[in-house]
Amino acid sequence: MFTEEHYMIDVDRFITEFDKGLRTVFGVHPSARASPGSELPDADLGAAERRHAARLMRVNHCGEVCAQALYQGQALASDGLCDVLDQAAREEADHLAWCERRIQELGGQLSMLNPLWYSGSLALGYLAGKLGDSWNLGFLAETEHQVEHHLQGHLERLDANDVRTRAIVEQMKRDEAGHAGTARSLGARDLPAPAKGAMRLAAGVMTSTSYWI
Ligand SMILES: [Fe+2]
Ligand SMILES: [Fe+2]
Numbered sequence: 001m002f003t004e005e006h007y008m009i010d011v012d013r014f015i016t017e018f019d020k021g022l023r024t025v026f027g028v029h030p031s032a033r034a035s036p037g038s039e040l041p042d043a044d045l046g047a048a049e050r051r052h053a054a055r056l057m058r059v060n061h062c063g064e065v066c067a068q069a070l071y072q073g074q075a076l077a078s079d080g081l082c083d084v085l086d087q088a089a090r091e092e093a094d095h096l097a098w099c100e101r102r103i104q105e106l107g108g109q110l111s112m113l114n115p116l117w118y119s120g121s122l123a124l125g126y127l128a129g130k131l132g133d134s135w136n137l138g139f140l141a142e143t144e145h146q147v148e149h150h151l152q153g154h155l156e157r158l159d160a161n162d163v164r165t166r167a168i169v170e171q172m173k174r175d176e177a178g179h180a181g182t183a184r185s186l187g188a189r190d191l192p193a194p195a196k197g198a199m200r201l202a203a204g205v206m207t208s209t210s211y212w213i
Pocket of ligand 2: 179
């Protein structure tokens with residue numbers, strides 16, 4: 001039976017989540033942990049290297065927008081995992097803030113397609129959440145594993161002297177590995193190979209597009 005109280009709570013939650021979404025896509029974000037490398041002197045990079053670093057960080061920022069949406073979608077669909085995912089979601093919020101700030105320092109811009117990445121990932125997270133906890137955790141573990149691998153690729157493409165950007169990417173990579181480990185320790189199922197491949201394909205579309213727009 002759908003009571004008035006039930007209805008009120010759902011509306012309340014909807015507004016909270018909607019607000020979270022708007023702030024993820026359009027807001028400026030504080031971080032709980034200081035940005036890694038902020039104590040280091042900024043490297044004297046050439047214009048092309050700065051632009052390249054800003055674009056790579058825009059890709060990572062998009063990834064973090066997606067992470068926010070995935071976690072939000074999963075939490076909406078599966079109340080059971082809320083607390084467990086909370087710590088990881090908070091770390092993702094730091095990543096979002098760090099990327100945002102570094103892009104600004106490098107003189108770059110955020111992706112114009114963030115609302116699109118956000119809504120797609122929210123739907124995907126919700127779907128994963130509805131598949132039950134072990135598949136949901138499996139999806140999370142695989143996402144984090146792929147992100148970790150992707151960040152390693154960025155470390156290879158970033159200028160060796162760009163210590164500030166590198167410090168952020170290195171810390172994010174450590175955090176993502178931790179998130180994958182948490183998901184596995186909680187009973188994540190190993191996803192079938194075609195699902196992993198589809199995820200890699202979707203991530204590839206996002207990363208190659210957001211490097212440019
Ligand atoms: Fe992250
Ligand atoms: Fe993560």
